[in-house]
Amino acid sequence: MPIVPATASPSSLLDRMSANPWFGALPLADRQALLDSAELLRLRPGEMLFRQGDAPGGFYGLLGGLLKISSLREDGREAILVVLEAGNWIGEISLMDGEPRTHDATALSAVEVLVVPQAAFTLLMQGAPFARAIAGLLAARVRSLYGMVEDAALRSTRARVARRLLLLARGDATMASQARPAVPVSQEALAMMLGISRQTLSVELKAMVAGGAIALRYRRIEIVSAARLEALSNASP
Numbered sequence: 001m002p003i004v005p006a007t008a009s010p011s012s013l014l015d016r017m018s019a020n021p022w023f024g025a026l027p028l029a030d031r032q033a034l035l036d037s038a039e040l041l042r043l044r045p046g047e048m049l050f051r052q053g054d055a056p057g058g059f060y061g062l063l064g065g066l067l068k069i070s071s072l073r074e075d076g077r078e079a080i081l082v083v084l085e086a087g088n089w090i091g092e093i094s095l096m097d098g099e100p101r102t103h104d105a106t107a108l109s110a111v112e113v114l115v116v117p118q119a120a121f122t123l124l125m126q127g128a129p130f131a132r133a134i135a136g137l138l139a140a141r142v143r144s145l146y147g148m149v150e151d152a153a154l155r156s157t158r159a160r161v162a163r164r165l166l167l168l169a170r171g172d173a174t175m176a177s178q179a180r181p182a183v184p185v186s187q188e189a190l191a192m193m194l195g196i197s198r199q200t201l202s203v204e205l206k207a208m209v210a211g212g213a214i215a216l217r218y219r220r221i222e223i224v225s226a227a228r229l230e231a232l233s234n235a236s237p
Helices: 010-018 028-037 092-097 118-124 128-154 157-169 187-194 198-210 226-233
Strands: 039-043 048-050 059-064 067-072 078-084 104-107 111-116 214-217 220-223
Touching: 010 028, 010 059, 028 111, 028 118, 028 128, 039 048, 059 118, 078 187, 092 118, 092 128, 128 157, 157 187, 157 198, 157 220, 157 226, 187 198, 198 214
Parallel strands: none
Antiparallel strands: 039 111, 048 104, 059 111, 067 078, 067 104, 214 220
16 A cells, blocks of 8 residues: 555645535634645555554555445454545544444555544644634544434434434535435445444335335435435335
């Protein structure tokens, strides 16, 4: 996994990464300091950025490609927490508490990652604006995890599927302001995210197709009616 200097110009790199709401809200000086300290890591599909249990390393900004955050049980069953798209930043949890990595991070496609060394991250954390931004990033992750726990405990399978599709339409962790018309995820990956069987998911998706909420395409799901999908996401069990 070679680490090489970033090839993009500083201004274009700043523009690309600033499209992410979290990074774009940072003071310009902090954004520039992160990018100036970073080196570019390229991963091939299937290569791992880090494994569950690894020692804390860097703070990572996903420049291009898709990165899967997951856990693998002893019996080989995989649970996907999230699929991250370009613009997202990860790795702050282990840097904050000094504990090992909580999940695996695996490239689903050709991936480019900006690697900010731990020393540079620690230095930035001495500034109040960056420290507050990291606190906000952690709070957003906690809210998301609480939502997943609530969905699993209180909502029907169909509502859970609808809610995850709505999240994915906005880039999941990126949470863009405008939803996309299609979700670039396979049904197999979606089932793993929800912790349900592929067969159960197929039944729910077919019902959503019949109801005019979505359309199924090759390795993507089109949002035909966001309003109908929203209604399904709030339906009682």
